[in-house]
Amino acid sequence: MLAVFRKPKTFKLRALHSQEKFGVAGRSCQEVLQKGCLHLQLPVAGSRLCLYEDGTELTGDYFWSVPDNSELVVLTSGQTWQGYVSDLSRFLSAFHKPHAGLIQAARQLLSDEQAPLRQKLLADLLHTVSENIAAETRDEDPPWFEGLESRFQSKSGYLRYSCESRIRSYLREGPFDVDTCASKHSINPYGNRESRVLFSTWNLDHIIEKKRTVVPALAEAITERDGREVAWEYFYGLLFTLENLKLVHIACHKKTTHRLGCDPHRIYQPQTKPKRRRPARKRR
Numbered sequence: 001m002l003a004v005f006r007k008p009k010t011f012k013l014r015a016l017h018s019q020e021k022f023g024v025a026g027r028s029c030q031e032v033l034q035k036g037c038l039h040l041q042l043p044v045a046g047s048r049l050c051l052y053e054d055g056t057e058l059t060g061d062y063f064w065s066v067p068d069n070s071e072l073v074v075l076t077s078g079q080t081w082q083g084y085v086s087d088l089s090r091f092l093s094a095f096h097k098p099h100a101g102l103i104q105a106a107r108q109l110l111s112d113e114q115a116p117l118r119q120k121l122l123a124d125l126l127h128t129v130s131e132n133i134a135a136e137t138r139d140e141d142p143p144w145f146e147g148l149e150s151r152f153q154s155k156s157g158y159l160r161y162s163c164e165s166r167i168r169s170y171l172r173e174g175p176f177d178v179d180t181c182a183s184k185h186s187i188n189p190y191g192n193r194e195s196r197v198l199f200s201t202w203n204l205d206h207i208i209e210k211k212r213t214v215v216p217a218l219a220e221a222i223t224e225r226d227g228r229e230v231a232w233e234y235f236y237g238l239l240f241t242l243e244n245l246k247l248v249h250i251a252c253h254k255k256t257t258h259r260l261g262c263d264p265h266r267i268y269q270p271q272t273k274p275k276r277r278r279p280a281r282k283r284r
Contacts, residue, residue: 009064012071014052015040016079021071029063036074046077054083133190144193155190162200174205174248187249205248206238208260214238217262229269238262 008025013036022039026032029049037044049058052071056062073081135141138153145152152158189199208214214235221230237243 006064009066010068011066012069013039013049013074014071015042015074016076016081029058029060032058032072033074036072040074042074042076048075049073050075050081052081052083055081132192133188141192144196146193147197155196158196159189159199174203174246202247202249205246207244207246208238208262209257210239212257213261214244217267221267225268228271231266231269234263234266 006027008027009032010023010025011032012021013024013032014021024032024035024039026035033047033049034044036042036049037047049072050056051058051066052073058066058072075081132141132144135144136154136156138145141155144155145158148158152161187195187199187202189196206214218230218235221235
């Protein structure tokens with residue numbers, strides 16, 4: 001009987017897989033359920049309330065411990081709800097063929113969401129589902145080219161230009177001593193505009209440092225060559241190829257001296273031994 005004198009609790013209700021929410025107040029689980037079913041035009045018999053966050057069923061004993069303004073889902077007989085991950089799984093199942101309606105639904109969920117973790121999940125989901133990797137030209141994916149000069153008409157053309165520009169300004173810090181990144185960073189700059197912009201923060205990192213090691217070794221080799229031929233292909237590989245370069249996320253840079261040197265056996269071209277001339281045969 002004490003419930004009669006308590007202030008009614010407030011909730012936000014929605015039907016299964018619906019993005020529209022409405023407010024309901026009540027002093028018992030049954031009262032909230034009845035009001036919700038009336039608004040949604042659903043049968044009260046067989047229906048129940050579950051927390052949107054984790055799918056926990058709302059019962060009489062649990063009713064007063066739930067915080068005000070909690071989100072609830074009204075389920076009819078046979079329906080199930082496993083929490084907000086159920087919404088995410090519906091989006092994931094459609095990733096192979098994203099469409100405008102799916103992207104709009106994800107944006108609607110994000111605009112109504114307040115919990116930081118769910119906001120991040122939805123933002124990451126929206127970022128992935130909006131990718132248009134197969135498109136190549138400006139006409140096929142106009143949003144990708146936003147902010148770029150009109151002379152760039154293809155993704156490949158712009159990324160080639162971007163790589164050529166960045167190759168002139170390598171950074172020397174990075175995870176030079178590991179084969180794979182423990183943080184599992186990955187990026188596809190062809191996906192969408194955000195990925196294309198984010199790609200500019202990644203850096204090409206020299207394993208054997210360019211400024212501290214490679215360039216000084218090359219200068220010394222030229223000065224001290226003493227008739228020997230400098231192995232230019234070796235130094236070219238160290239400066240400009242994957243032999244000595246890694247593409248790394250900026251957060252993975254290691255601000256330490258690499259303490260790696262050039263291979264002393266590869267600085268000069270191997271010297272070929274001069275062929276001995278055979279003595280001329282005497283004519284009889």
